[in-house]
Amino acid sequence: MANTREEALQTITDSEEEFTCSSDDDEDLEDESFHLKKQSETTKGPIYNESVALPSGAYHTRAASKRHSFFCTEDNLNQCESDSDQIPAAKRARTLSWKEETDVDQVPQTLRFLPAREPGPKLSDAESHSPMSLFKLFFTESAMENLCHNTNAQAARAIAKGCKYTWTDVSVDELYRYIGLVFYMAVVKMSSIADYWGEDSLFSLPFPATVMSRDRYRTISWNLHMSHPDADEENDRKRGTDQHDRLFRIKPLMDTIRLACKAFYHPRRNLAVKERLVACRANIGMTAYMKAKLTKFKFFVLSDSSNGYTVDFSVYTGNNSFPTDRGLSYDAVMSLLDRKVLGSGYHVYMDDFYTSPKLFTDLFTLKFGACGTYREQRKGFPKSAANSLSRRSSRGSIRWIRDGPLVCVKWMDTQVVSVCSTIHAAYTGERVQRKIKAQHTWKTKSFPCPAPVTAYSQHMGGVDLSDQLLQYYSAQHKTMKWYRKIFLHFLDIAANNAFILHKELHGNMTHDQFMEELIAELCGVSQKAAPKQFSTDHVPIPGAELTSDVRRIATVGRRICVHCKVVHRKKQQTPWKCQACDVHLCLQLNRNCFQEWHKSL
Known part of the structure; x- marks a missing residue:
């Protein structure tokens, strides 16, 4: 097993040090570029043509040097006065309007799944792993x-x-x-x-x-x-400078665990990115404020949606956590998705904190499909109200807009659900069951559902499953130092990933059985033999307070002996009881029920 560990670690280390794209990957990238170019020329979706002439002097501005928004807004169209002849008003209106589920959506190009290694545990399933x-x-x-x-x-x-x-x-x-x-x-x-x-x-x-x-x-x-x-002291003296490392106290162990997470398991196609919070009251500039008035450490986690395995993670250390300037959500996702280690063709699911058109298109360029809920007020998403959903829209209504590989979908459930994807078509006929109340009775009714919403609900549970497994037997408790809180979370990650590996390899243990055997092996005790309980509390004491009346000392507090009643079917009364068991037992020369009772314990 030592050889297996060393080979896996060497494989993941080599893949991080050197990676070159094969000629097949280059051809795929050219094919995709040609496909997107051709699609952008022929599609009738809401695409803003980048070749359109900008207003006079616009090329001198900073905004002009950036890529245009993926979806046209009404303000942008009004600014493009020079294009009024080329784009009629009716056509601009169609460009801004949302399409319905009856409109046919062009299925985006399917990315080939090319993992860097065979998905699954990187351990021999022929060996027995405790x-x-x-x-x-x-x-x-x-x-x-x-x-x-x-x-x-x-x-x-x-x-x-x-x-x-x-x-x-x-x-x-x-x-x-x-x-x-x-x-x-x-x-x-x-x-x-x-x-x-x-x-x-x-x-x-x-x-x-x-x-x-x-x-x-x-x-x-x-x-x-x-x-x-x-x-630590040497690092603390650098506080306030670029050389100071906020994660210095946890980095030695964190690097070891991150490397092991990637070395001994390669994820399957569907991945999930989400934040994981560890409660802590420390005020050290690395915690995130929560509405519950508790500061928390924030982990950005990449997990396998199929089983909840933690593939990689990073710790939030403030707004300057990442070197680039494209935003925390963008940089957090990019730092977790390493094509050299993972490969290409993966489908990544995330929530609205991370989703942005810039992130999704850049991931698609790197051959990563993405799907996630989004915030409508975020820059780059369509803000047109033409043919959009309203509060009065019926349940199951669908609206969508496509720009190349990127599609934005709105779906009316109990409220509007907004999902963006570079993987799915807007609507392919999926339906979901919902309970509705009609005439004072609840009935099940089928509603149409967009493909991105269905896939998001199915695969985004990966991190939720991981969090659920961690919470069953979380090692978190109160500590004096913030870095010990993170040490306890490292224990949770290691135990949870070890359980998933054991389940993938053998699958013959439940979670509680796995934890019981792990505890027994770590503590060096036998799992079957429970420790014998020794107690000095099993002593006879009077059943009631003693009375000052000498004539009643032998009768006050007398109760039926439990042993006589159960074993001999007799109602013998006694003034004695066991201090620990709190039951009355005879204590006489010819009838020692106290001793007989405790033999059976």
């Missing part, structure tokens, strides 16, 4: 050694500054046990960390104390460090 061996693909031995080294250095620094706790250097095996306890707490929820080691409660848990003590767990949590503290 949950821990798959988890170690992401948290490797070398990464754990580096984590231990930095954690020990941070603890030494803290003790030198006067922290009053005992510390011994953490080892790799102990750190794996620590991670096992973190996952155990993700599966078994308690109100606080201290409750996992409590012994005076009905809900006491014996397992955590058999792995490590409470104080040891807490000291490891306080000092957990992914980068060396001396290097």
